[in-house]
Amino acid sequence: MKAVCWTGRNSVEVQEVPDPSLLNSRDAIVKVTSTAICGSDLHLLDGYVPTMQNGDVMGHEFMGEVVETGPGIGDDGPRVGDRVVVPFPIACGACAACRAELYSCCENSNPNAGIAERFFGHPTAGIYGYSHLTGGFAGGQAEYARVVFADVNALRIESDLTDEQVLFLSDVLPTGYMAADLCDIQEGEIVAVWGAGAVGQFAMDCARALGAEKVVAIDKEPYRLEMAAAQGYDTVDFEEVDVRSALLELTGGRGPDKCIDAVGMEATHGAAHVRVYDRPSAGRSRARRRCRPCPGVRP
Structure with a gap:
């Protein structure tokens, strides 16, 4: 299949890559019908987020049609032919974080959680197409995508709403x-x-x-x-x-x-955290004051 792949800092290419396959019993394969480019993808493109590898498939905002499901998906999970939107964080649905509805902190979906914790200061859930810090999962800027824990993460669309009306449920909204x-x-x-x-x-x-x-x-x-x-x-x-x-x-x-x-x-980084502004002051109409910079932010 064709997919948008990261090939180096400030470089992406449409490449031929292997079709995804079921790796776990709760996986599903989705034929992507719509996908989007997020502003966060720019952080991957320009090198602000490390651990990207040549050939990584990008994209964490996508939806499509289910074409294959694993045997572990229950009766309430997606079925072949269902139209689904896929949220970008991957949740197992069973850990303490997921039970508390803190899905982006899922304790089971990111095999590289320890690396993420060292980089971000805390672990994260797995995320599609967003570096190996978040699991190295192939993204949805492709013809097909493997959806992990599909019985939890694939949101079935049971209406005649268009892709353009529901795609933003994946991330932006x-x-x-x-x-x-x-x-x-x-x-x-x-x-x-x-x-x-x-x-x-x-x-x-x-x-x-x-x-x-x-x-x-x-x-x-x-x-x-x-x-x-x-x-x-x-x-x-x-x-x-x-x-x-x-x-x-x-x-x-x-x-x-x-x-x-x-x-x-x-x-x-600059103006939002360190800036000069006017403030009323006793005894004079205006006084200039500089905010103290936030920790870790250089003036």
């Missing part, structure tokens, strides 16, 4: 929702979202669904800001205006109640 959920948004609050890409758009929608009265999108790309504006959100182009001043103006001088960073990782 849950990511945006979690960002908003972690904010503990209360009715009537104002939420500012840095980054109006796919995750940012979903974070805005989820913030509104969770009770936000006003949502502000902050970005520089016109098409992203236009998309946010079309959904009724206020927008700020950070290349055109001072973000802090714009937020104060949009919030009656109070500032947003909650803030979401929907960009992440190396893109925000």
Whole structure:
């Protein structure tokens, strides 16, 4: 089959690779009908995440049709012909983390959990197409993919919704929702979202669904800001205006109640963690102060 393979830093190729096969009794083989490229894939491409190997199949956002299942999948699991969305973290469904619904911390799905713990400071679940730190599982930017613990991880789609309407259940929508959920948004609050890409758009929608009265999108790309504006959100182009001043103006001088960073990782190492800003001070109108850098972040 054909698959998108990592071939070195800043290099990917479509290559012919072996078809996947059932390795465990709870596996399933899925014929991929839709897949997506995540912003996190850029971290693999540019070398920020180690342990990638030449020929690794990329992609952790995919869905498709089940074409083969292992004998260990129970009656409630997927069947041949089912249409499924596959979430990116792999969960066994039985460990303490999974029983607590902390699926991204599954204790059984990542054979390289010890390596991940040394690198990240904590172990992670296995993840499709995301380096050998997360298990070295082949990803879904391919014609076929092996889905591990398919009776737990393959979400059956029993409707006529299109791929474009449900594919984002694999990663982007849950990511945006979690960002908003972690904010503990209360009715009537104002939420500012840095980054109006796919995750940012979903974070805005989820913030509104969770009770936000006003949502502000902050970005520089016109098409992203236009998309946010079309959904009724206020927008700020950070290349055109001072973000802090714009937020104060949009919030009656109070500032947003909650803030979401929907960009992440190396893109925000500098200004998001160490910046100079104005603050009112007794005896003078404005005082300059520098934030102390977060641990491990260089100014």
